[in-house]
Amino acid sequence: MGLMRLITFPMERDYSLTGPERQNAFDKGLAGAEWYRTPVDRKVLKSLMKRTDWPATRDMAIWVAVLVGSGAGGILLWGSWWALPFFFVYGVFYASAADSRWHECGHGTAFKTRWKNDAVYELASFLIMRNSVVWRWSHARHHTDTIIVGRDPEIAGMRPPQLIVLCLNLFGIVAVPQGLVALARNAAGILPPDEADLIPETERGKAIRVGRIHIAIYVLVALISIWSWSLLPLMIIGLPRAYGIWLLLVMGLPQHLGLAEDVLDYRINSRTVLMNRILRFIYWNMNYHIEHHMYPMVPYHALPKLHEVVKHDLPAPNPSLWNAWSEIIPCVRRQLRDPRHFIRPQLPEGAGVWEPVRSNQTA
Amino acid sequence: MPWIDACALVDIEEEDLVRLDHEGRTYAVYRISGEEVYCTDGLCTHEKVHLADGLVVDHTIECPKHNGQFDVRTGNAIRSPACEALKTYPARVVDGRVHVEIP
Numbered sequence: 001m002g003l004m005r006l007i008t009f010p011m012e013r014d015y016s017l018t019g020p021e022r023q024n025a026f027d028k029g030l031a032g033a034e035w036y037r038t039p040v041d042r043k044v045l046k047s048l049m050k051r052t053d054w055p056a057t058r059d060m061a062i063w064v065a066v067l068v069g070s071g072a073g074g075i076l077l078w079g080s081w082w083a084l085p086f087f088f089v090y091g092v093f094y095a096s097a098a099d100s101r102w103h104e105c106g107h108g109t110a111f112k113t114r115w116k117n118d119a120v121y122e123l124a125s126f127l128i129m130r131n132s133v134v135w136r137w138s139h140a141r142h143h144t145d146t147i148i149v150g151r152d153p154e155i156a157g158m159r160p161p162q163l164i165v166l167c168l169n170l171f172g173i174v175a176v177p178q179g180l181v182a183l184a185r186n187a188a189g190i191l192p193p194d195e196a197d198l199i200p201e202t203e204r205g206k207a208i209r210v211g212r213i214h215i216a217i218y219v220l221v222a223l224i225s226i227w228s229w230s231l232l233p234l235m236i237i238g239l240p241r242a243y244g245i246w247l248l249l250v251m252g253l254p255q256h257l258g259l260a261e262d263v264l265d266y267r268i269n270s271r272t273v274l275m276n277r278i279l280r281f282i283y284w285n286m287n288y289h290i291e292h293h294m295y296p297m298v299p300y301h302a303l304p305k306l307h308e309v310v311k312h313d314l315p316a317p318n319p320s321l322w323n324a325w326s327e328i329i330p331c332v333r334r335q336l337r338d339p340r341h342f343i344r345p346q347l348p349e350g351a352g353v354w355e356p357v358r359s360n361q362t363a
Numbered sequence: 364m365p366w367i368d369a370c371a372l373v374d375i376e377e378e379d380l381v382r383l384d385h386e387g388r389t390y391a392v393y394r395i396s397g398e399e400v401y402c403t404d405g406l407c408t409h410e411k412v413h414l415a416d417g418l419v420v421d422h423t424i425e426c427p428k429h430n431g432q433f434d435v436r437t438g439n440a441i442r443s444p445a446c447e448a449l450k451t452y453p454a455r456v457v458d459g460r461v462h463v464e465i466p
C-alpha cells in the first residue's frame with residue numbers, strides 16, 4: 001500500500017465502491033439510472049443482435065493458430081534473439097487479445113452456443129489473470145453505472161489520471177502483482193469489501209473456487225520453471241500477461257479516458273475510434289465503444305453495422321488511434337493541474353436530446 | 364386470476380416478445396413459433412430492466428442490459444448476472460388472440 005502511495009497522485013474523489021462517492025451516486029440518482037440510447041428500429045436491432053457461432057469460431061481458430069505458431073517459434077528459438085519477435089506476437093495475442101475474448105464471451109454474445117461462450121470466457125479470464133466470477137459482476141456494474149464514481153469498478157482513467165501506474169501497466173508491472181494478490185486472496189476465501197459489494201452471496205463460493213484453480217495453475221507453472229531452472233514455462237503461461245498487454249492499453253484506454261464522469265449518456269462518456277482490420281481482430285471491434293454500451297446485446301462482429309445505423313446521433317468517431325491519443329494526451333496533462341477538466345464531445349446537429357431519468361434507488 | 368386479452372398473435376413475431384402493461388405492472392409476452400406463447404414478469408430480476416428490448420433465442424430471453432438469460436417456460440435464471448427466477452403466467456392462443464392469466 002505504501003508503495004502504491006508513492007506512485008499515485010492524490011485524487012479529489014474517492015473511486016472506491018465503498019467510500020463516500022457511493023452514497024453521492026445514489027443521492028444524485030446516478031446509480032442504476034436510465035441511459036440514453038439512440039433509437040433503433042426493432043427489426044433492424046433484432047437482425048443485428050442475431051447470434052451465430054461462425055465468426056467467433058473462425059476468429060478463435062486464427063487466434064489459437066497464431067498463439068500455437070508464435071509460441072512454438074519462441075520455444076524452438078529460446079536462447080537466441082530470434083525468439084523475441086515470436087514472443088512479441090505471442091504476448092500480444094495471449095494478453096491483449098484475451099481481453100476482448102474475455103469481454104465478448106462474458107457478455108455471451110460472441111457465440112450462439114452458450115458453452116462455447118463460457119469455455120472461452122473461463123480460458124480468457126485465466127490468461128488475463130481475472131477471477132471470472134468477480135469480473136463478471138464487476139463488468140455488469142460497469143454497464144449499469146458506466147463511469148459513475150463510487151459505483152463503477154472499471155474506471156481506468158481517474159482524475160487526475162494515474163499516469164505512473166498506467167505507464168507501468170503497459171507491461172503489467174502494477175496490474176500483474178495486483179491481479180495475483182486478488183486471486184490469492186480469493187483462493188484464501190477472502191472477498192474484500194469492493195468485491196463483496198458487487199457479488200451476491202450465492203456466487204461467492206464460485207469466486208473462491210475460481211481463485212483457487214487459477215492460483216494452483218500459476219504455482220504449478222512457477223514450480224516447473226524453478227525445477228527446470230528456465231524462464232521458458234513462465235514465458236508461455238503467466239508472463240505474457242505482463243509483456244503482451246501494452247496493446248490492450250493503447251487500444252482500450254481511449255474507451256473512456258478524458259471524458260465526462262457522472263453523466264447518463266454514453267455519447268458523452270465513451271469514445272468510438274476507427275481502427276484497421278488487424279487491430280479490430282485483436283480487439284474484437286470494441287473500438288465501437290459507444291455502440292457497445294448502448295446495445296451490449298449486439299455481438300462484436302455486428303458492431304460495424306450498428307455503427308452505421310446510429311452514427312448520425314453520435315459524436316464523430318476519432319478517425320484513428322493516433323487521433324484519439326492526440327486529444328487524450330493534452331487533456332490528461334491538463335487534468336494533472338485541473339482534475340475537473342474533461343473533453344466534451346460535440347454531438348451532431350439534430351442529435352437526440354436526453355432528459356436524464358435519474359433513479360430513485362437507495363444504497 | 365382472470366384471462367386477459369394481451370394482443371393478436373400476429374402482433375408478436377416468431378422468436379420475439381412484446382411488453383404488456385396491466386394494472387400498474389409490466390409483463391413480457393413471448394411467441395416462440397406458431398402458437399407457442401409464454402408470459403413472464405416484464406422486468407429482469409437482476410436490475411429491473413424491461414425485458415421487452417431483449418432477445419429471444421429458442422426458449423430463452425436475454426436481458427438487454429447485462430445479457431442475463433431466463434428460460435421463458437419456467438422463468439428459471441440460466442445465466443448470470445440473472446440469478447433469481449422470473450414469475451411465469453399461463454398463456455394461450457384463442458382465435459388468433461394471445462390470452463394471459465395475470466393478476
Ligand code: FES
Nearest residue numbers: 407409410426431
Ligand atoms: S438487468 Fe437483466 S441481467 Fe442485469
